[in-house]
Amino acid sequence: MPDRRDPKVVIVGAGLGGLAAAIELGKHGFTDVTILERASGLGGTWFHNAYPGSACDVASQLYSYSFAQRRDWARLCSPQDEILRYLHEVAHDHGVDRLVVPNTVVSSCRWDDSRRWTVASDDGRTWDADAVVLATGQLHQPAYPSIEGRDEFEGHSFHSAEWDHGYDLCGKRVAVVGTGASAVQFVPEIAPQVERLLVFQRTGNWFLPRKNRPYPALVRAVIRYVPGVQTFRRGFFYRYGELLTLMIRHPRTVGRLGQARSALFMRWQLRDREVRRKVWPDYTFGCKRVLFSSYFLRALQRPNVELVTDAITRLKPHSIVTAEGAEHEVDCVIYGTGFRTNDFMFPMEITGAEGRTLREAWSDGARAYLGISIPGFPSLFLMYGPNTNTSGGSLIVYEEAQAAYIRQALEHVRDRAAAAIDVRPEVEETTDRQVQARFAGTAWTGCDSWYRTETGRIVANWPGYMREYEKRLRVLDPSDFDFVQLPDRSPVAA
């Protein structure tokens, strides 16, 4: 029988969440931790999303672990390579980089009669575990649009999250499909290189400014050497994120201020009336993700760039055809069409107690207690799970809270000499109802977005503030859970 005093934990995903979980567990004496990672290196989203201009649009003081603050960020929002380097350094400093098993695509997790999990990869390797942390997040499976003839296109094409750095865009006729947070970062970068750029927009967006120039030497020195400045700035950006959430939660009052600020900025940037008309969003500020860029709208007004709002109806071998019958010849199509967010960890097969699959449990949409625990799936924990995305603030705040909560759950299991911890169905049900009810009247309900399923249920976002989520997760209440006894043991008290 394995030694359950030091439970064996398998973490799936070596991104921000998986690393946070491994570090938290390591700090609290859990030594048997393995991180399985699909990619050839750690970093998650910051490993994959290496498109030109890729950067975070949250200030680095907040978009970094609270326990690994840096005073030497070169600019407000760090580019992809700096964030990836930071993650490598933090993982190394905490000794979790050596726990990563790269090039491992987990295909299934199965709970069995021995009251343990068996995790299998698609190449036939297996790991047994007392607990599994699925830290695959919401934004890891590129979504390609189902456009007729997409496979017939004979030019070059790729997704923003799978950027082909070997393909030279210089002098090419390029189409970009999508105008989300990724596209607004790479369009201004590639626009000066290409001969012609067609940007296909399905829905307009609200924008706020973001220049992100390198800090002047004096500012860098002040942040670095003046005591308290770093802490003050982190607190400031935390509150700024909460303010955005406040605006989204109250679209008819304070939200109007955000919309007015955005409208002023966009009006100022969009000198070209035709482009302005096409770009202008027809939904409430904050319903979709607000985009931060001082360069995208300007790039759309370059002479070699055209914004196309006519829907794409099909791809031909060398062109894109739109609903109005226009045919645009292009050499390359770049899909900035986002991710299969509602799929979470699928197509991974997850089988919990009594042979029930997660697909069955989630037949009406993804849901989990505090985004972490699913009834009937003992000691299976999610990070950045359902209803834990944020439209204001930093995901790292959420992921640190989740890591500490999961660590507490495993401590309770260990202290009770139990096999596993399983959230009570009625607790999950009640919390889910409360979470969904809190979306009423907010901007999130006013349009289609990747936050929602086809039925309109919001499965991506937390409906409130970062501070609420942190508070809710600070202390795990064991009475919310059942403890699964070890085989041949009497029941375990909560």
Ligand code: NAP
């Ligand atoms: P996204 O926000 O989901 O945007 C996808 C874009 O593709 C949207 O404009 C969408 O239009 C369009 N689209 C999808 N299918 C289409 C079709 N069939 N025809 C035409 N257009 C189509 O994806 P993303 O830009 O990759 O960003 C995903 C998320 O990653 C963001 O929301 C954000 O949370 C995160 N991200 C963060 C940062 C950061 O700096 N922190 C940077 C990049 C990404 P509709 O709007 O009409 O659906």
